[in-house]
Amino acid sequence: MSDTASGTVSSVIRELVDANHILFDQGVVDGFGHVSVRHPVRPDRFLLARSMAPGLVTAQDVLAFDLDGAPVEAGGPAAYLERFIHGEIYRKRPDVVAVVHSHSPAVVPFSVVTGTKLQPICHMCGFLGTATPVFEIRDFAGPGSDLLISDTRLGAALAQSLGQGPVVLMRGHGSTVVGSTLRQAVFRAVYTEVGARLQTEAMRLGPVTYLTEGEAIATTNTNNTQIDRAWNLWLKAAQNRSMTS
Amino acid sequence: MSDTASGTVSSVIRELVDANHILFDQGVVDGFGHVSVRHPVRPDRFLLARSMAPGLVTAQDVLAFDLDGAPVEAGGPAAYLERFIHGEIYRKRPDVVAVVHSHSPAVVPFSVVTGTKLQPICHMCGFLGTATPVFEIRDFAGPGSDLLISDTRLGAALAQSLGQGPVVLMRGHGSTVVGSTLRQAVFRAVYTEVGARLQTEAMRLGPVTYLTEGEAIATTNTNNTQIDRAWNLWLKAAQNRSMTS
Amino acid sequence: MSDTASGTVSSVIRELVDANHILFDQGVVDGFGHVSVRHPVRPDRFLLARSMAPGLVTAQDVLAFDLDGAPVEAGGPAAYLERFIHGEIYRKRPDVVAVVHSHSPAVVPFSVVTGTKLQPICHMCGFLGTATPVFEIRDFAGPGSDLLISDTRLGAALAQSLGQGPVVLMRGHGSTVVGSTLRQAVFRAVYTEVGARLQTEAMRLGPVTYLTEGEAIATTNTNNTQIDRAWNLWLKAAQNRSMTS
Amino acid sequence: MSDTASGTVSSVIRELVDANHILFDQGVVDGFGHVSVRHPVRPDRFLLARSMAPGLVTAQDVLAFDLDGAPVEAGGPAAYLERFIHGEIYRKRPDVVAVVHSHSPAVVPFSVVTGTKLQPICHMCGFLGTATPVFEIRDFAGPGSDLLISDTRLGAALAQSLGQGPVVLMRGHGSTVVGSTLRQAVFRAVYTEVGARLQTEAMRLGPVTYLTEGEAIATTNTNNTQIDRAWNLWLKAAQNRSMTS
Numbered sequence: 001m002s003d004t005a006s007g008t009v010s011s012v013i014r015e016l017v018d019a020n021h022i023l024f025d026q027g028v029v030d031g032f033g034h035v036s037v038r039h040p041v042r043p044d045r046f047l048l049a050r051s052m053a054p055g056l057v058t059a060q061d062v063l064a065f066d067l068d069g070a071p072v073e074a075g076g077p078a079a080y081l082e083r084f085i086h087g088e089i090y091r092k093r094p095d096v097v098a099v100v101h102s103h104s105p106a107v108v109p110f111s112v113v114t115g116t117k118l119q120p121i122c123h124m125c126g127f128l129g130t131a132t133p134v135f136e137i138r139d140f141a142g143p144g145s146d147l148l149i150s151d152t153r154l155g156a157a158l159a160q161s162l163g164q165g166p167v168v169l170m171r172g173h174g175s176t177v178v179g180s181t182l183r184q185a186v187f188r189a190v191y192t193e194v195g196a197r198l199q200t201e202a203m204r205l206g207p208v209t210y211l212t213e214g215e216a217i218a219t220t221n222t223n224n225t226q227i228d229r230a231w232n233l234w235l236k237a238a239q240n241r242s243m244t245s
Numbered sequence: 246m247s248d249t250a251s252g253t254v255s256s257v258i259r260e261l262v263d264a265n266h267i268l269f270d271q272g273v274v275d276g277f278g279h280v281s282v283r284h285p286v287r288p289d290r291f292l293l294a295r296s297m298a299p300g301l302v303t304a305q306d307v308l309a310f311d312l313d314g315a316p317v318e319a320g321g322p323a324a325y326l327e328r329f330i331h332g333e334i335y336r337k338r339p340d341v342v343a344v345v346h347s348h349s350p351a352v353v354p355f356s357v358v359t360g361t362k363l364q365p366i367c368h369m370c371g372f373l374g375t376a377t378p379v380f381e382i383r384d385f386a387g388p389g390s391d392l393l394i395s396d397t398r399l400g401a402a403l404a405q406s407l408g409q410g411p412v413v414l415m416r417g418h419g420s421t422v423v424g425s426t427l428r429q430a431v432f433r434a435v436y437t438e439v440g441a442r443l444q445t446e447a448m449r450l451g452p453v454t455y456l457t458e459g460e461a462i463a464t465t466n467t468n469n470t471q472i473d474r475a476w477n478l479w480l481k482a483a484q485n486r487s488m489t490s
Numbered sequence: 491m492s493d494t495a496s497g498t499v500s501s502v503i504r505e506l507v508d509a510n511h512i513l514f515d516q517g518v519v520d521g522f523g524h525v526s527v528r529h530p531v532r533p534d535r536f537l538l539a540r541s542m543a544p545g546l547v548t549a550q551d552v553l554a555f556d557l558d559g560a561p562v563e564a565g566g567p568a569a570y571l572e573r574f575i576h577g578e579i580y581r582k583r584p585d586v587v588a589v590v591h592s593h594s595p596a597v598v599p600f601s602v603v604t605g606t607k608l609q610p611i612c613h614m615c616g617f618l619g620t621a622t623p624v625f626e627i628r629d630f631a632g633p634g635s636d637l638l639i640s641d642t643r644l645g646a647a648l649a650q651s652l653g654q655g656p657v658v659l660m661r662g663h664g665s666t667v668v669g670s671t672l673r674q675a676v677f678r679a680v681y682t683e684v685g686a687r688l689q690t691e692a693m694r695l696g697p698v699t700y701l702t703e704g705e706a707i708a709t710t711n712t713n714n715t716q717i718d719r720a721w722n723l724w725l726k727a728a729q730n731r732s733m734t735s
Numbered sequence: 736m737s738d739t740a741s742g743t744v745s746s747v748i749r750e751l752v753d754a755n756h757i758l759f760d761q762g763v764v765d766g767f768g769h770v771s772v773r774h775p776v777r778p779d780r781f782l783l784a785r786s787m788a789p790g791l792v793t794a795q796d797v798l799a800f801d802l803d804g805a806p807v808e809a810g811g812p813a814a815y816l817e818r819f820i821h822g823e824i825y826r827k828r829p830d831v832v833a834v835v836h837s838h839s840p841a842v843v844p845f846s847v848v849t850g851t852k853l854q855p856i857c858h859m860c861g862f863l864g865t866a867t868p869v870f871e872i873r874d875f876a877g878p879g880s881d882l883l884i885s886d887t888r889l890g891a892a893l894a895q896s897l898g899q900g901p902v903v904l905m906r907g908h909g910s911t912v913v914g915s916t917l918r919q920a921v922f923r924a925v926y927t928e929v930g931a932r933l934q935t936e937a938m939r940l941g942p943v944t945y946l947t948e949g950e951a952i953a954t955t956n957t958n959n960t961q962i963d964r965a966w967n968l969w970l971k972a973a974q975n976r977s978m979t980s
Contacts, residue, residue, distance in 0.1 A: 030968070032961070053967060055972075056971060081957070103859060105929070105933060109937035111857075112856045114941055114944070115942070121357045122348065146950070146953035171944065172857045172944065200940065202353070202354035202358055205355065205445065205448065209417065210357075211417055213389075214389025215389060218389055218390055218391035219391045219392055222393060226296075229297060230275070230277070230298065232301065234276070236488055243975065366598065367637075367664070443599060449690070449694065450690065451603035451604055452603060452605070453603055454661065457633050457634060458634075459633055460633070460634060460662070463635055463636035464636045471522070474521050474522070475522070475543065477546065478520070478521045481733055482733065485731075612846075612882075613908050684840070688843050691840075694939065695935065695938065696850045697849055698848055699847045699906065705907070707879070708882075712816070716767070719787060723765070726790075726791060726978055
């Protein structure tokens, strides 16, 4: 790799470490969940921490994987069991540059109930559109699986369920959120959780007016210009409560 | 400007910075939302931070705007997209000295449900009166807007909906709260959020006894004499968890 | 006063300061609410901070009052508007050594709903007994009051409503909790809030089995021997997050 | 004891201290609740702190007990009133190496309602299986007890109710969770609380799809290999907010 390419990779890895810490500090991930970014030089690869709590990740913990979920360097540390989520989405969606998988607490309930869809009640969550798909792993792994996306076949099925959208819920498990930049994926992961909490509360107060499709599109376009405002705050907050120093 | 006037402005800016930090620390704003104060020497202007997270604002980030939302000094940094909320309210309401706009989480649900009004269940929220208006931006911007108050026309419509009251909810968006002092506006913004949470919980337990109009007025009058007690606490708390040092 | 008496008073004041900080740190009080202790040498007096946020109280802020709520030393700083809560309860209840008044958030909803009583669902809250009275200030101050216990007449009415119990709710306002020691009053104030939250959640899951009267009595007797275990933890927690250093 | 055995005991005690701090920091215990581990050299004994808040426990506070709940060294400090929970479970369940007893807030409501069972809605809580038993102490101690497991007879009854499972709820009181390692017991105690909160929220959104028995078993097997990932995070978090330094 050239010096420039190498500098680009280092810079992306630093931002990926920040993303790990932000997602922990904002309560999107706990000991579990993970975030990846497409390799900036080799689009057929992605960068992801070794199997560990995101809040504790440092640059030394970041590994490169090919789209089959195989580590580029053999003999390394244990990898996340569900790295196939990332590989298959990068394969199917050339527009995707980052993927967040989490069990964030307000979202999980929406994955297991019938008759209620996760939908945006406010402009910050417009990216959710008019409905969020739910991936039922029983349809692919049968009634007695461990619910994990533990191979490329299940990864491909999940990617199929995600379609061209930003978020897919996973029944009894959590969600996967994608973005065209790492910061956008983090932004969406945080506001998917925020939006789920708001919808839960609103539904208890009375019939809810959701965003129209037009409002969902327009708010998404505007919010896409404002992502750094949130990122800068979240990064400072995560640094103030650092788990790695 | 005279030295005295200049000292007054500096002092108001310092308090505006504190207000930004308090609103973040109390959970009223996150990366988004903003607070302004009318210019103490030029009532046809107001002071507002540049476009950034309130928790990170310093005195250097505060800009002056005219009531049309135009920055007094051209060529400065990017301004909040919704500065027109502030300008139009200051224009319409000479009694208003400070404005807080937020997406505080317990309030947003009240903006999107039909059949339930935000009302005070306890004395700390008496200023809410007997009902809080909801501004439906679809009536002014159509069914496909980005929900933001992004020009003077929408700002004027919002100010009209606010009327002579202290709070207006904004459908699918948040709320705007005003005060005759900066500290009062902050106090009301915090207790609008607190009150929304209390009402939400109470409604789930059974039929609720709200404050009468007389109680709302009497409690507001008493609480107006007690604002510094909360302010001093919140300022110390925000300083202890400072995001700017 | 003798040296011994003076030492006793100093020691009680130190514990009262700790109680203020604990109640803030545990979320029972915010900028508002107050805690008092009967004067250890003069039972016709009580000790209470001047009007300020409990989290910021220091020993220098503690004042002595007679049971009419008049400060023993004239010309001092402003006193809490509701000091009459304390005086009238000490007058009516010789067994009471400490009083906590708060607007703790899970309790307020129980003060405004009909058909639901605050009751213990678990052993830590056994002291609540089989029902908690609600004081309706409209019966004494009419339909347009500021809801505050702002004179001895209203204080006496509240004390009457409290009766021989440990807790009285105040409609649209909060609660007042008493104890035969300062630590017991603090313990009860914290667990009144905890219990209200637990009951709120349980009621949403299905029909609730509350403690019997016998269980309420037996758990109270046992818990009375365990108060220091919680106090020591809460004090350390409050010191770790000190607002006064 | 040999030097090796003595080193093993010291190491187990250090981990037990960490477990105490983690359970406090994760909100499973407050001033009350306790965690024990079977003695690594003498399986007819167990190690448990003296009667104190878990968040404040140090190695010097750990005592050894026999299975009857009697301290191995007489004349020591006061012991937890409910140490019989631990002794009787260790007696009845040779597979159990650690026991956590708590009043964690999302779980208590499930102990007092009829018609609703605590069940896993997501893979992290698969260990809960298809239903969690509730121990009704009235059946053994009558209608006026203090609800505590204060002797070996009640301990044996609770152990009977636990059966071969990982968790038993205790009506009006809390829960007891066991594990085949200390880290597994802590993991389960945290995720019992997490799972109870998730189920509570999901039940309010609509009919819930719970894990099948097969999914419960498969997710448990997978999660058992991932416990250290959470432990390492929780330990770092507890150390960052240390209550004992």
